Each structure stands twice: as structure tokens, then as C-alpha cells.
Amino acid sequence: MMAKNEIPLWEVFIRPRNGLAHRHCGSVHAADEVMALQAARDVYTRRGEGTSIWVVPSAAIVASDPAQKAENFEPAVSKVYRHPTFYNIPDDVGHM
């Protein structure tokens, strides 16, 4: 629950260059979406990091519960066969 008069928090995603996906890089406070984009531009693209910015209200993000970390993620650790590392790749294929 947000306290009255508190400035909302926004998550910032920057796309470094064409062809790459937007990556989460931090958050900013801003009163609305226009100001959030401006703040994101000013805070996170000062060194030419980006060609595109997304901002998302932090409140709109549904996060997994850290308390469920074990049941969520540990079962995958032992299942090495899910990694596609058991194939011989012909040299001609090159880098995959």
C-alpha cells in the first residue's frame, strides 16, 4: 500500500541496441509515465547506454515469493539432462 503523497516507483528497462532485448536496469520515482520516462532517460542513459526505454509501474510487477525459492527453483538444479549439452555438433555448423 502506498502512503499518501508518495511519488510512485517505476521499473526501468533499457534496450542497448537494435536486436537486443530490453533489460532491467533499475528504478526511478516519478509522478506519472511521462515524467518516469524522462527520469529514466536522465538517470540511466547518460553514457549512451540506450536506444529505447520502457518504464513499468513497480506495482504492476508480480514477483515470485522468496520464501518459495526452494520449491520453485531447486528442483531444476538436479535435472542436467534439460541442458542441450549432450549432442555432438558438426564443426560445419559453426557457433551456436
Next chain:
Amino acid sequence: MEAVAIDRTTLVTFLLRLADDHLILGHRLSEWCGHAPMLEEDLAMPNIALDLIGQARALYQHAAEVEGKGRSEDDLAYLRHERDYVNCLLVERQNGDFAQTMLRQFCFAAFMHPLWTAMEKGSDETLAAIAAKAVKECAYHIRHAGEWVIRLGDGTEESARRMAAAVETLAPYLDELFDGDDVTGAVAEAGIAPEPASVRAAFDRTVAQVFAEAMLDMPRAEWPQRGGRAGRHTEAMGHLLADLQYMQRTFPGAAW
């Protein structure tokens, strides 16, 4: 435009006016560093200040080269006397509150944008190159400051009161931006930059658009203040220069 030759001294004066405007406003804005109302603005304002000081540097370098008397950009920026600075009065004004600072920034950028746009196509190649870079920075300054003017003007009771007060405080300093004289006339004739008066309509449009959204009345001044272009400054200028020049005067030629 038919290019007419321009007297060297006149061109230097014109370049110094532009450079001084940008240096002084950049310095004023940098005073907010560490004092902004929120972290995001604490980065945004120095960003803008650095844009302005970068533009000032390029303009001083160009002025020094045209002048050809062996003065450097540092000499021009840091080692002149108060009466030798020819910036407009608007930029030397104390920051006041955040509303005043943002309004001043918005007005100055709204004035510079049409000027840079014209100078980009002007006959002075170096200035055109400086303008090509500056016009994009300036467009962002209009947007950044403009959005704040809108939000404060059409915000809470207190923010609306402060923004309306800022309009009243700064209104007398706007007309000076558009003043013309022999220098602006010669520069216009040479096809380097238009007469400032010719960008008034574009300025008014930008301001009217933002002020309508901000629920603000257009600035009107019964007693416009002027004198900066002739080196006659307000009381604030000496104090500003004391800060700005301290380092160069205490440690001449210091480098780091």
C-alpha cells in the same frame, strides 16, 4: 541567403553573448547539484548544466579562434570582469525555488531552439556544427523543463501558486532576449543567425502551448529589464562570478 562579410569584432561579440548565456545558466543550474528535490532531478539538472557548459565551451573556442588574439576558452570564461560579460539578465538570476529554476530553463530553451535551428543552416560553418549538436540537447531541455512547468502549474495549490509567482518574477527578463542592435543586425546580414526578434513568434507558440496545459497566464511585463548585452548586470552577477572564477583566480592555469 546572400552572405555578407562580417567584422571580426562584431562576430566575436555575438559569439560571446551566446557563450556567456550558456556558461552562466549552466553555472546557475549546477548550483542545484546535491540540492534537488529528488534524486532523479539531482541527475537531470546537472545533465542539462553540462549540456549548456559544453555548448559554452564550443562557443568560447570558436570566439577565441575568430578573435585571434591568443586568448583561450578558459581566459574568456574565467578571466573577464563583470562588465565584460554580455549574457542576458535572465540567466544570471538567482535560482529561487524549483519552479523558478524550471521556468527559467524552459523559457531560455524555448528561445534558443528556433535560434539553433536557424544557425544550423547559417553561413558560419563552425557555428552551424555547434548548432547541429545543441539543437537536440535544447529540444530535450524544452521537454524536460516544460513537463515540470505543466505539472507544477496544474498541480497542487502550493505548486500552482509558486509557478504563477515564478512567471511574475521572470516575466520582466524575457523581452531582453529578443532585443536587436548593430551586432544582431550584422550577424543577420551575414546569414549567420537571424535577428532575435524573428524567433519571438516561435517562442510565444512554445510558451503558449505549455502554459495552456499548465493553466498559467502568459507572461507580461510592464517594466522589462535589460542591460546584460551591454555588460550592465544585476546584483546577482558579481556573486555568481566570485564563485565561478574563484578556482582560476586562486590557482591560475590549474589543471587536473
